[in-house]
Amino acid sequence: xxxxxxxxxxxxxxxxxxxxxxxxxxxxxxxxxxxxxxxxxxxxxxxxxxxxxxxxxxxxxxxxxxxxxxxxxxxxxxxxxxxxxxxxxxxxxxxxxxxxxxxxxxxxxxxxx
Amino acid sequence: xxxxxxxxxxxxxxxxxxxxxxxxxxxxxxxxxxxxxxxxxxxxxxxxxxxxxxxxxxxxxxxxxxxxxxxxxxxxxxxxxxxxxxxxxxxxxxxxxxxxxxxxxxxxxxx
Numbered sequence: 001x002x003x004x005x006x007x008x009x010x011x012x013x014x015x016x017x018x019x020x021x022x023x024x025x026x027x028x029x030x031x032x033x034x035x036x037x038x039x040x041x042x043x044x045x046x047x048x049x050x051x052x053x054x055x056x057x058x059x060x061x062x063x064x065x066x067x068x069x070x071x072x073x074x075x076x077x078x079x080x081x082x083x084x085x086x087x088x089x090x091x092x093x094x095x096x097x098x099x100x101x102x103x104x105x106x107x108x109x110x111x112x113x
Numbered sequence: 114x115x116x117x118x119x120x121x122x123x124x125x126x127x128x129x130x131x132x133x134x135x136x137x138x139x140x141x142x143x144x145x146x147x148x149x150x151x152x153x154x155x156x157x158x159x160x161x162x163x164x165x166x167x168x169x170x171x172x173x174x175x176x177x178x179x180x181x182x183x184x185x186x187x188x189x190x191x192x193x194x195x196x197x198x199x200x201x202x203x204x205x206x207x208x209x210x211x212x213x214x215x216x217x218x219x220x221x222x223x224x
Contacts, residue, residue, distance in 0.1 A: 040121065042201060042214035043157070090156055100147040100205035100212045104156035 002026050006091050006105035013081040013112045021076040021108050023091030031094045032074040033058075033102065034066065036087040043090065049074055081112045115140045117204050119215035127223050132189040134218050136202030139183070145205040146178060146185045151217065152198045161187060192222045 004025045013019055025032065030051045035043040045058030049068040063085060065077040074093075078085060088109050092102040116139040126132045138146070145164050149157035163169045163176040163185065175188040189196055199217040206213065 040216065042117070042216040044214075045212070099145055100203055101159055101162065102157075102212070104158070107156050 004091055004093055004103055004105035006089075006108050008108060009106065010109050011111070013078075013110065015081060015083065015112060017081050018077070018079050019081070019110075021078070021089055021091070021110075023074045023076065023105060024072050025074075025091075025093040025103070026072065027093060027095070027103065028071060029093035029103070030071065030096045032068065033092045033094075034064070034074070034076045035090045035092065036060065037090060037107075038087050046076065046089075078110075083112050086110060086112045115143070115204060115206060115211075115213045117202055117213050117215035119200075119202050119218045121216055122219040123221050124218055125221045125223060126192050128192060128194060130192050130222075132192045132196065132220055132222070134187040134189075134200050134202075134220065136185045136187075136215055137183055138185065138202075138204045138213075140204065140206065141180075141183060143204045143206060146176070147203040147205065147212070148174075148176060148185075148187045149201040149203060149214075150198045151201060157201055189220075192220075194222050194224050196220060197222045 007022045033048045034046040044060045047066040049055045090107050091105040118137045148161040150160045151157040161176040163178045169176045173190045177186045199219045201217045202215040204213045
């Protein structure tokens with residue numbers, strides 16, 4: 001089991017560019033999440049999904065979009081990148097009924113210049 | 114807006130001592146709490162969960178919950194340098210997508 005896999009691990013974007021952070025899990029978890037973590041700050045929820053075809057906004061969704069066409073994949077799209085989106089992004093998953101027990105990917109460090 | 118408060122530290126303890134990490138939460142109705150450990154440059158990993166008042170022990174780790182005081186703590190006995198990390202407290206509000214993290218406390222265990 002690879003667990004939760006994120007790509008890319010590092011990326012530098014110019015202001016106004018767009019990109020997609022990929023996330024895939026092989027644990028057959030229904031629930032998937034995208035968080036961002038800024039230095040010295042906790043994790044902020046961007047979007048989450050409770051199953052294929054179902055997504056919902058978290059605390060900080062502006063500037064991002066997601067889709068969930070399969071159980072395994074939950075890509076995060078950044079449109080018109082801004083310096084405020086410089087952060088470390090973590091994808092996570094949890095089994096149905098798992099509550100707060102999340103399994104995290106290794107993270108994607110994004111810099112917008 | 115639910116909040117989870119943690120002292121950012123750093124908390125420095127000598128090897129072999131007990132490290133005490135604390136967290137308070139704002140939502141009196143919250144039922145479940147989690148402690149995640151995050152090594153520098155790595156992703157968080159779950160180390161403890163606690164759902165009811167009192168203590169829960171797992172090896173060198175003890176989680177404590179006091180719902181009347183809205184207070185959660187994590188004790189690490191016989192602290193080791195390998196315990197040096199940031200510890201994140203999280204409040205699960207009972208519905209998916211509702212896990213609120215504190216900013217974390219950085220622990221440093223000195224040999």
